[in-house]
Amino acid sequence: MLENKQKNLDELTRENRLLHEIIDAISEGVYAANKDGTILIYNQAFEKIEATKRQNMLGKKDVDVYSLPLENLQRMAVLQSKKPLLEQYMTYHLYTGKKVDIVYNSYPFFENGELTAVYSINRDIPSINELLTKVVNCFGQNKSKNRPNGTSFTLDDIVGISPLIKQAIKQARRIAATASTVMIYGETGTGKELFAQGIHNASAYSARPFIAVNCAAIPETLMESLLMGTVKGAFSGAIDAPGLCEQAENGTLFLDEINSLSVHLQAKLLRLLQDKRVRRLGDKTERKINCRIISATNQNLYEATSTGSFRDDLLYRLTPVVLHIPPLRQRAEDIPVLAKEFIARFNDQLGLSINQISPDLLELLSLYKWPGNVRELEHVIESAMSIVENTATEVILEDLPAFLVKRMLSNLSANKSNNTSLAKTPPEQPLVEYLRQCETDLIQNMLQLANGNVSDSARQLGISRQDLHYRLRKLGIKSSTYKTECTK
Numbered sequence: 001m002l003e004n005k006q007k008n009l010d011e012l013t014r015e016n017r018l019l020h021e022i023i024d025a026i027s028e029g030v031y032a033a034n035k036d037g038t039i040l041i042y043n044q045a046f047e048k049i050e051a052t053k054r055q056n057m058l059g060k061k062d063v064d065v066y067s068l069p070l071e072n073l074q075r076m077a078v079l080q081s082k083k084p085l086l087e088q089y090m091t092y093h094l095y096t097g098k099k100v101d102i103v104y105n106s107y108p109f110f111e112n113g114e115l116t117a118v119y120s121i122n123r124d125i126p127s128i129n130e131l132l133t134k135v136v137n138c139f140g141q142n143k144s145k146n147r148p149n150g151t152s153f154t155l156d157d158i159v160g161i162s163p164l165i166k167q168a169i170k171q172a173r174r175i176a177a178t179a180s181t182v183m184i185y186g187e188t189g190t191g192k193e194l195f196a197q198g199i200h201n202a203s204a205y206s207a208r209p210f211i212a213v214n215c216a217a218i219p220e221t222l223m224e225s226l227l228m229g230t231v232k233g234a235f236s237g238a239i240d241a242p243g244l245c246e247q248a249e250n251g252t253l254f255l256d257e258i259n260s261l262s263v264h265l266q267a268k269l270l271r272l273l274q275d276k277r278v279r280r281l282g283d284k285t286e287r288k289i290n291c292r293i294i295s296a297t298n299q300n301l302y303e304a305t306s307t308g309s310f311r312d313d314l315l316y317r318l319t320p321v322v323l324h325i326p327p328l329r330q331r332a333e334d335i336p337v338l339a340k341e342f343i344a345r346f347n348d349q350l351g352l353s354i355n356q357i358s359p360d361l362l363e364l365l366s367l368y369k370w371p372g373n374v375r376e377l378e379h380v381i382e383s384a385m386s387i388v389e390n391t392a393t394e395v396i397l398e399d400l401p402a403f404l405v406k407r408m409l410s411n412l413s414a415n416k417s418n419n420t421s422l423a424k425t426p427p428e429q430p431l432v433e434y435l436r437q438c439e440t441d442l443i444q445n446m447l448q449l450a451n452g453n454v455s456d457s458a459r460q461l462g463i464s465r466q467d468l469h470y471r472l473r474k475l476g477i478k479s480s481t482y483k484t485e486c487t488k
Helices: 002-025 044-050 074-081 125-138 163-176 192-201 220-228 263-275 301-307 312-318 334-350 359-367 373-385 402-417 431-449 454-461 465-475 479-487
Strands: 029-034 039-042 085-093 099-111 114-124 182-185 210-214 252-256 292-297 321-324
Touching (some): 029 044, 044 099, 044 114, 074 085, 074 099, 163 192, 163 321, 182 192, 192 210, 192 252, 192 292, 220 263, 263 312, 334 373, 359 402, 359 431, 431 454, 431 465
Parallel strands (some): 182 292, 182 321, 210 252, 252 292
């Protein structure tokens, strides 16, 4: 009899050890507490999620270790309903100050018909995102769109061969390795958000959310509640909702067109950057936040501070690191590469098989100054490809809408009229010859001004030295001629 009891005890002990080992091996956090709140089970996965040790949790009361009102504890909700709570989202703070975001399933445990304990299976939201990112990478979709973290681009998606764009990408990679606040400066259409997403995806924050907001697109009356969040009753119709700063926890908050932010909201943002705390509208308590701020502007904010439209103390907080995105007119060698990239993209979207651009169209694209930068080039290519024949293999000048050609030629004419030494072109001259003559006159005039110095001429023209040498050979221009003329 005693032997049988000992055998049964040994088997129960073995099963208990086996169950605890299984519980520790699973990836979800497992937690159980008596109905009075005494913590009974706390596995290794939950240690990682809450960044603590089980010896600091087991045997303690849940009200002592979690910064939650009694009525908000999972245990109380299950004790009252006596039913499971499935796929519930919760954000809370541990006694250590650690903020935790989980999705949980909680279940009642009955003994002899009496509810005596509550247990839950918990999944860490950042870990879920991280796992999804790893799965995507395993399938080799490094350039896939709509990533789990809310982005579409990486720095590898940025197209360009010019020294200027390569330098900008190189700087962005260095910036990504830091936790510094970043200001991205560039004209409209240069791809500032693309760089912001690329920096996020190359950083330690990549598995966490990338939250973007255009400050110019949101009315001031809504912007504060959008950034800071709200609590129920703060105003008519208000609900408990985290702001963008909280939604970007451990990730990146991207504030585009930051220059459009009102002075009132600039003061709020300044305090947020200084204190790393946010107070929801209508709330009495502040919440800790931890997110990286990347902002972007197409205006010179240093000039804005002199007029009082932008706070200088906020500007200094936003600009420990500044990344400048060069305009397209300063990197003409990128135009053919970008055009080819857009053609490939619209081939997929429109079911076409375009594989090249006609020389006269490429010449026009290369000479145009692109006030709308890369975005404008993309729209021009889309306009041309939207009207080509289904069987076409080449985009030609005639595929561009007439108003676009007129606008681009007007731009070239304006540039030409500003240069007094450019030769006049007869109205009946073919377009290809007209464009060639524009390019020839412009380069010759610049060589004259630079005393035949190719490097200086290339810099003034906004192209690389190699690109200018190519154009000199194509047009039959000798830079030495202008050195001789200037030294006679």
